[in-house]
Amino acid sequence: MRSTQEILRQTKAAAPRLAAAGPEQKNAMLRAIAAHLLDEKADILAANRADVETARETLGPVMVDRLALTEARIRAMAQGVLDVAGLPDPVGRVLRREQRPNGLVIERISVPMGVIAMIYESRPNVTSDAAALALKAGSAVVLRGGKEAWQSNAAITAAIHHGLEEAGFPAALVGFIEDRSRQSARELMAAEGLVDLLIPRGSAGLIRSCVENAKVPCIQTGTGICHIYADASADVDTALRVIENAKTSRPSVCNAAEVLLVHQEIAPALLPALHRRLTEERRVRGLPPVELRLDPRAAALIPGTPAGENDFDTEFLDYILAVAVVDSLDAAIAHIARHSTGHSESILTRDEAAAAAFVRRVDSAAVYVNASTRFTDGGEFGLGCEMGISTQKLHARGPMGLEELTTYKYVVRGNGQIR
Amino acid sequence: MRSTQEILRQTKAAAPRLAAAGPEQKNAMLRAIAAHLLDEKADILAANRADVETARETLGPVMVDRLALTEARIRAMAQGVLDVAGLPDPVGRVLRREQRPNGLVIERISVPMGVIAMIYESRPNVTSDAAALALKAGSAVVLRGGKEAWQSNAAITAAIHHGLEEAGFPAALVGFIEDRSRQSARELMAAEGLVDLLIPRGSAGLIRSCVENAKVPCIQTGTGICHIYADASADVDTALRVIENAKTSRPSVCNAAEVLLVHQEIAPALLPALHRRLTEERRVRGLPPVELRLDPRAAALIPGTPAGENDFDTEFLDYILAVAVVDSLDAAIAHIARHSTGHSESILTRDEAAAAAFVRRVDSAAVYVNASTRFTDGGEFGLGCEMGISTQKLHARGPMGLEELTTYKYVVRGNGQIR
Numbered sequence: 001m002r003s004t005q006e007i008l009r010q011t012k013a014a015a016p017r018l019a020a021a022g023p024e025q026k027n028a029m030l031r032a033i034a035a036h037l038l039d040e041k042a043d044i045l046a047a048n049r050a051d052v053e054t055a056r057e058t059l060g061p062v063m064v065d066r067l068a069l070t071e072a073r074i075r076a077m078a079q080g081v082l083d084v085a086g087l088p089d090p091v092g093r094v095l096r097r098e099q100r101p102n103g104l105v106i107e108r109i110s111v112p113m114g115v116i117a118m119i120y121e122s123r124p125n126v127t128s129d130a131a132a133l134a135l136k137a138g139s140a141v142v143l144r145g146g147k148e149a150w151q152s153n154a155a156i157t158a159a160i161h162h163g164l165e166e167a168g169f170p171a172a173l174v175g176f177i178e179d180r181s182r183q184s185a186r187e188l189m190a191a192e193g194l195v196d197l198l199i200p201r202g203s204a205g206l207i208r209s210c211v212e213n214a215k216v217p218c219i220q221t222g223t224g225i226c227h228i229y230a231d232a233s234a235d236v237d238t239a240l241r242v243i244e245n246a247k248t249s250r251p252s253v254c255n256a257a258e259v260l261l262v263h264q265e266i267a268p269a270l271l272p273a274l275h276r277r278l279t280e281e282r283r284v285r286g287l288p289p290v291e292l293r294l295d296p297r298a299a300a301l302i303p304g305t306p307a308g309e310n311d312f313d314t315e316f317l318d319y320i321l322a323v324a325v326v327d328s329l330d331a332a333i334a335h336i337a338r339h340s341t342g343h344s345e346s347i348l349t350r351d352e353a354a355a356a357a358f359v360r361r362v363d364s365a366a367v368y369v370n371a372s373t374r375f376t377d378g379g380e381f382g383l384g385c386e387m388g389i390s391t392q393k394l395h396a397r398g399p400m401g402l403e404e405l406t407t408y409k410y411v412v413r414g415n416g417q418i419r
Numbered sequence: 420m421r422s423t424q425e426i427l428r429q430t431k432a433a434a435p436r437l438a439a440a441g442p443e444q445k446n447a448m449l450r451a452i453a454a455h456l457l458d459e460k461a462d463i464l465a466a467n468r469a470d471v472e473t474a475r476e477t478l479g480p481v482m483v484d485r486l487a488l489t490e491a492r493i494r495a496m497a498q499g500v501l502d503v504a505g506l507p508d509p510v511g512r513v514l515r516r517e518q519r520p521n522g523l524v525i526e527r528i529s530v531p532m533g534v535i536a537m538i539y540e541s542r543p544n545v546t547s548d549a550a551a552l553a554l555k556a557g558s559a560v561v562l563r564g565g566k567e568a569w570q571s572n573a574a575i576t577a578a579i580h581h582g583l584e585e586a587g588f589p590a591a592l593v594g595f596i597e598d599r600s601r602q603s604a605r606e607l608m609a610a611e612g613l614v615d616l617l618i619p620r621g622s623a624g625l626i627r628s629c630v631e632n633a634k635v636p637c638i639q640t641g642t643g644i645c646h647i648y649a650d651a652s653a654d655v656d657t658a659l660r661v662i663e664n665a666k667t668s669r670p671s672v673c674n675a676a677e678v679l680l681v682h683q684e685i686a687p688a689l690l691p692a693l694h695r696r697l698t699e700e701r702r703v704r705g706l707p708p709v710e711l712r713l714d715p716r717a718a719a720l721i722p723g724t725p726a727g728e729n730d731f732d733t734e735f736l737d738y739i740l741a742v743a744v745v746d747s748l749d750a751a752i753a754h755i756a757r758h759s760t761g762h763s764e765s766i767l768t769r770d771e772a773a774a775a776a777f778v779r780r781v782d783s784a785a786v787y788v789n790a791s792t793r794f795t796d797g798g799e800f801g802l803g804c805e806m807g808i809s810t811q812k813l814h815a816r817g818p819m820g821l822e823e824l825t826t827y828k829y830v831v832r833g834n835g836q837i838r
Contacts, residue, residue, distance in 0.1 A: 016756075016780065098801050104790055106800055113812055114782065192630070196812050211611070215631055217813040238835040245837035337435075359830050361435065363533065371523060371833030380838065381525055381829065382517050393532055393615050393826035394636040395814035407812035410800065411778050414790030416657040418664035419799065 001178045004187040008142060008194040011175035012115050015140035018173050019112045023089040025167070030085035030132055033163030034078040037128060040159040041074045047155035048124065055148050062252075066122050067149055077128045077156070084132040087384045090402040091138045105413045110406045112138030114196035117188045119144045119210065121202030124152040130201075131160050131174050133387050137405035142175035142195065144184055146202070189214040196407075199400075201388050204315065219396060221388035224254035224343035225315050226373040229332040229358070231349035232265040238370065239270055239348045240277050243321075246346070246372040247278070247290055252317045254389060255344050255376040259312055259322045261332045267301055267325045275302040278321070290319045297325035312339050329354050333361050340364055342391045344373040365391060365398035420597045423606040427561060427613040430594035431534050434559035437592050438531045442508040444586070449504035449551055452582030453497040456547060459578040460493045466574035467543065474567050481671075485541050486568055496547045496575070503551040506803045509821040510557045524832045529825045531557030533615040536607045538563045538629065540621030543571035549620075550579050550593050552806050556824035561594035561614065563603055565621070608633040615826075618819075620807050623734065638815060640807035643673035643762035644734050645792040648751040648777070650768035651684040657789065658689055658767045659696050662740075665765070665791040666697070666709055671736045673808055674763050674795040678731055678741045680751045686720055686744045694721040697740070709738045716744035731758050748773050752780050759783055761810045763792040784810060784817035 018026075037044070048069040055064050096108040116139045120126045127143055134141035145153040154176060161171035177184045188195060189210060198218040200210040210218050228246055230239045246257035262270055278290035292304035293311040304323070311322040312335075326332045336345055346368035347358040355369045366376045376398060378386025383401030390396045396404035437445075456463070467488040474483050515527040535553045537560065539545045546562055553560035564572040573595060580590035596603045607614060608629060617637040619629040629637050647665055649658045665676035681689055697709035711723035712730045723742070730741040731754075745751045755764055765787035766777040774788045785795045795817060797805025802820030809815045815823035 019782075020779065100799070100801060104794060111782075212634055217811055219813075235835070241837055242835060249838055355832075360439065363435075363438075363530075364828065366829040366831060369830075369832045371831055371836040372838055374838040375523060375831060375836070376829075380519070382519060392636055394638075397826055398829050407816055409783065410785040410795075410817050411788075412785060412790055412794060413774075413788045416654070416661060417790040417794070418660055419668055419791055419793040 004177055004179050004184045007175040007177060008115070008188075008191050010172040011140045011142050012194050014170040014172040015112075015114050017170060018135065018140055019114075019138050021138070021169075026089070026136060026138070027085040029164060029167035029169055030081050030136065032167040033128070033132065033160050034081040034085075036159040036163040036166070037074060037078040037081065037156070040155070040162070041071060044074055044152065044155040044159065045069060045071070047151040051149055051151045059148065063122065063148075067124065067152070069124060069152060073125065077125050080125070080129055081132040084136050084385055087136065087402060090136070090406050095408055102417050103414065104417050107411045108408050109411055110403070111409050113405060113407050115140045115142060115194060116405065117142040117144070117191070117195045117198045117216070119185050119188060119198070119200045119202070119206060121146040121206060122149060124149045124156060126201065127153045127156045128160065130387065131157075133385060133402060133405060135173065137402050139196070139405065140173045140175070142177065142188065144177040144188055147180045150180055185209075186213065189216065189218070192216055199388055219388070219390050219394075219400070220392040221390055221400075222254045223315055223341045223391060224256070224389070225259060225313065225339060225341045226255060226257045226343050227259045227261060227336050227340060227345045228257045228373065229261045229329075229336070229345070229347045230263060230266055230270055231329060231347055231351060231354050232263040233351040233354065234263075234266055234270070234348040235350060236266070236270055236273060240273055242346070242348060242370070242372050243274060244277055246374055247321050248282075248287070248319065249372075249374055251319055254315070255373050256317070257321065257346075257373050258314065258316050259324070259339070261324055261326050261335055262298070263329070263332070264297070264325050264327055267298070271298060271301045271323070275304070288319045290321050293320060293322045295324040298323045301325075315341070329357060333358065336362055336364075343389065344368065344376040346371060346373050365389065423596055423598050423603045426594040426596060427534070427607075427610050429591040430559045430561050431613050433589040433591035434531075434533050436589060437554065437559055438533075438557050440557070440588075445508070445555060445557070446504040448583060448586035448588055449500050449555065451586040452547070452551065452579050453500040453504075455578040455582040455585070456493060456497040456500065456575070459574070459581070460490060463493055463571065463574040463578065464488060464490070466570040470568055470570045478567065482541065482567075486543065486571070488543060488571060492544065496544050499544070499548055500551040503555050503804055506555065506821060508555070509825050514827055521836050522833060523836050526830045527827050528830055529822070530828050532824060532826050534559045534561060534613060535824065536561040536563070536610070536614045536617045536635070538604050538607060538617070538619045538621070538625060540565040540625060541568060543568045543575060545620065546572045546575045547579065549806065550576075552804060552821060552824060554592065556821050558615070558824065559592045559594070561596065561607065563596040563607055566599045569599055604628075605632065608635065608637070611635055618807055638807070638809050638819070639811040640809055641673045642734055642760045642810060643675070643808070644678060644732065644758060644760045645674060645676045645762050646678045646680060646755050646759060646764045647676045647792065648680045648745075648748075648755070648764070648766045649682060649685055649689055650748060650766055650770060650773050651682040652770040652773065653682075653685055653689070653767040654769060655685070655689055655692060659692055661765070661767060661789070661791050662693060663696055665793055666740050667701075667706070667738065668791070668793055670738055673734070674792050675736070676740065676765075676792050677733065677735050678743070678758070680743055680745050680754055681717070682748070682751070683716070683744050683746055686717070690717060690720045690742070694723070707738045709740050712739060712741045714743040717742045720744075734760070748776060752777065755781055755783075762808065763787065763795040765790060765792050784808065
């Protein structure tokens, strides 16, 4: 087994080779990687079967399903790499240009980060997605997946290495951490001078651990306690549709709504209709009903589970919605300030002043007016892809696309200027 | 004494009041602060005299000079605040706007950080500079200065508080840490949820401590081991002028050059002339001579001190220059990659291909062609001001002006869109 330090040093040493490559070379490399993912699908599926067999002994069926690969999923991974090749190159953009009175020409130019490290869990497709995005952004990448997907990730990385080499690049541009113990994650977090950016993707526990322990620059991703606030003037039909979509279209993802706040004036009209829509009507349609966890004022209007102490601070990632009735827009904004993780919040309203106040005062990565929180996504935002959703304010906020995976430098040209 | 936690909570609670203020309100507030700095100069000078008297017992004359305030310095502080008021407002810029095929209108808008914490050392003028920049950027600020300037900083903050209140803002927008022990710095580094951005400004030791211990987002500033590389084709007269300027115009600052690399072909012509220029000629002009610390190849050409083991990894901040002769442009770039802190590097050359390779391959915040490294500065770069020079790649790189003190959020407007 190679040590984590050795892998990091090799990846860092390889990075300048990629930084010097032009868009066409990088895209040819990505096409070679996609081809090798398809060519080596038998090896990848065999490795995945071994992971799945082990996982069946310890993980539930939902987790096993996230882990399992099929031919179709491998084709989707290869297509994902080709899609990244088709995106505009984020490196070398002149972000600002100015000639100063002393004649100096100062340009601010987008450049690669250098080495991006990813610590992630479960789904093996993240291996090829993350590698493709980092490589397109001109950075080498070090990958440390979850132990339950280790053999799948190793097989996917082998195919990536073959693609890199075929395209004339060193395999070390995609470092695969071999030490499965927690020690390797800790080494990545502490790898000052070897890692320019660390992105954790996975459970709230993993992200907390990175934020608390990382000595290298780290971007917090993902945890989403997303709120929908139905204002006094909300259109009830729109509200029912948006709330159901935000809660149920994919409850396991971070942009799903977890909390509904309802203005007291509309609560008597909205809540009974919502209760029918999310429980009985979904049962009739053969869909999983939503469990409503109600504060006392909501519980006075509709049946449901009384909300417990933590229900307004929980990312359920399930068919569960916490519901509270609030006195006013101000009360809704104050509740969000106290309980939100800063991911996505939406106001449903026909009152432009209320919409403007909500947009101005709610301090989250994405603030919506009359739309589902489920749109917080790189593809839906027109970024073409995403490496994760940042819930911090430094560097990138919200969906992180290719541009957010670059940094910049100033290039200053003169003819002997002194100060 | 109020606890650091209490001050942080009050500042965070006050921050939304400022975030909601428009450009004119913020500028009126800054003008009121500038007026109070002038009105209260007697109090500030008295507090400063007490600090200076204590400092004389323990600090050298250079440090005492950095600490000492005069009427002229207070006028300059007030003028600095007025200058910030005159800069364009960095908040509310629409950075990107797109209508998606589903009708959603997605805007990326610059917004304040929230609460910015500064840990800094020595010079009391940083108190008003940092407060003015943070406030103009719409953020509340928590200030934790060095203990040798404590009374000066407290008096300056009192004037700032009076200006804030006169303009109708809460004094808590500028939090002044009262606990002088190291504990308060550690609390700021760990204040998750209360501090959105931590900026350390001061010694390399302070910055290291923040990078290693901070759990809140932190921007590394300042340490500069800046290199000048004189290429084979450099113009000798230009080289002499730029090298002298970069080394001697202000040796105590981070953008001063510390290391000179000389291509072997030009070394026999350049180094003897440089030696004369930096030693005898400066003595004749009544200026402090530069001590040259020479690698063996440079020592074969000119007199000087033999370079010790650490001389190519030291930020001298003094009239000292480490000099090495290198075989080639590649060797210079490799030396810089090994030894630089990523601040500023300059190539002196008449060869466009060499300039292009240097610019592309040197991975520093500012890369110069034929100019002094001393220009890496917010004012010189046309940013109007600066909060420090970032030497990391996340969020901001190089001089941090007002724009770099903001973050952004996505505002998404729809009419009931679901996914």
